[in-house]
Amino acid sequence: xxxxxxxxxxxxxxxxxxxxxxxxxxxxxxxxxxxxxxxxxxxxxxxxxxxxxxxxxxxxxxxxxxxxxxxxxxxxxxxxxxxxxxxxxxxxxxxxxxxxxxxxxxxxxxxxxxxxxxxxxxxxxxxxxxxxxxxxxxxx
Amino acid sequence: xxxxxxxxxxxxxxxxxxxxxxxxxxxxxxxxxxxxxxxxxxxxxxxxxxxxxxxxxxxxxxxxxxxxxxxxxxxxxxxxxxxxxxxxxxxxxxxxxxxxxxxxxxxxxxxxxxxxxxxxxxxxxxxxxxxxxx
Numbered sequence: 001x002x003x004x005x006x007x008x009x010x011x012x013x014x015x016x017x018x019x020x021x022x023x024x025x026x027x028x029x030x031x032x033x034x035x036x037x038x039x040x041x042x043x044x045x046x047x048x049x050x051x052x053x054x055x056x057x058x059x060x061x062x063x064x065x066x067x068x069x070x071x072x073x074x075x076x077x078x079x080x081x082x083x084x085x086x087x088x089x090x091x092x093x094x095x096x097x098x099x100x101x102x103x104x105x106x107x108x109x110x111x112x113x114x115x116x117x118x119x120x121x122x123x124x125x126x127x128x129x130x131x132x133x134x135x136x137x138x139x140x
Numbered sequence: 141x142x143x144x145x146x147x148x149x150x151x152x153x154x155x156x157x158x159x160x161x162x163x164x165x166x167x168x169x170x171x172x173x174x175x176x177x178x179x180x181x182x183x184x185x186x187x188x189x190x191x192x193x194x195x196x197x198x199x200x201x202x203x204x205x206x207x208x209x210x211x212x213x214x215x216x217x218x219x220x221x222x223x224x225x226x227x228x229x230x231x232x233x234x235x236x237x238x239x240x241x242x243x244x245x246x247x248x249x250x251x252x253x254x255x256x257x258x259x260x261x262x263x264x265x266x267x268x269x270x271x272x273x274x
Contacts, residue, residue: 013157013161017157017161017164020161020164020165020168021164023168023171024164024167024168024171027168027171027172027175028171030175031171031174031175032178043179043181043255044251044252044255044256045255045259046182046184046255046256046258046259046262047182047259047263048182048259048260048262048263049182049183049184049258049259049262050182050183050184050185050262051180051181051182052181052182052183056183066251102183105251106251107250107251107252107255108250108251108252109250109251110247110248110249110250110251111208111245111246111247111248111249111250111251111254111273112247112248114251114254115245115247115273118188118271118273121188122188127187127188127189128185128186128187129185129186129187129188129271130183130184130185130186131183131184131185131186131251131254131255131258132181132182132183133181133182133183133184133255133259134179134180134181134182135179135180135181135182136179136180137179138177138178138179138180
């Protein structure tokens with residue numbers, strides 16, 4: 001006669017925990033907690049531009065933001081034209097005038113405001129400028 | 141002191157996983173909720189024409205000129221929409237990919253029109269782009 005056992009059937013949790021940990025590690029690695037760009041700026045679409053990747057965006061790249069009112073900022077830190085000119089002068093003295101300059105301007109910004117930034121760049125010998133646009137929209 | 145003999149049946153002590161699984165799920169839900177996909181960005185390059193002291197104005201060929209104003213675009217003096225400008229730039233690129241395209245912007249023109257004009261030029265492989273302000 002077989003022995004009667006009262007043991008409960010247990011679910012093996014190990015694979016689920018493995019998967020959940022993998023997901024958590026993925027999210028932790030891809031999480032960007034602090035924003036260092038002006039989120040008020042809405043960019044125009046530019047499907048045919050060169051996609052910005054870490055390869056073609058070296059660390060020496062200077063990204064200048066211009067919001068719809070023409071306020072200038074770098075990494076979301078506002079500044080006036082004189083401060084921008086000082087930053088550019090210091091950079092040119094340190095790195096030369098070959099570092100890439102990206103202008104991230106709102107689609108509503110008047111060209112007059114963009115021109116002010118372009119003029120400051122050209123005064124320091126930076127003739128080639130790039131404008132940031134949206135290649136593919138992902139965010140809501 | 142008397143020890144109570146434990147009824148050892150060879151079973152290993154079990155760790156209660158429930159609190160850990162609770163915390164891990166809380167973390168997972170937090171990350172899923174806060175996840176935001178970033179837009180893919182592109183860059184449209186153009187140059188500000190540097191003054192060339194050796195260049196004589198009469199030696200330079202007439203560049204293709206797009207005028208960007210607050211209502212849209214002018215090409216050869218004619219106002220046109222972006223799709224019409226697209227066709228014109230396709231025609232320019234067929235004759236020469238290295239043709240210089242001058243984008244002249246008025247002070248009051250919105251930045252989006254400049255970006256659209258540069259985008260259309262990039263679409264047709266026109267890379268020799270310059271921006272001027274009127």
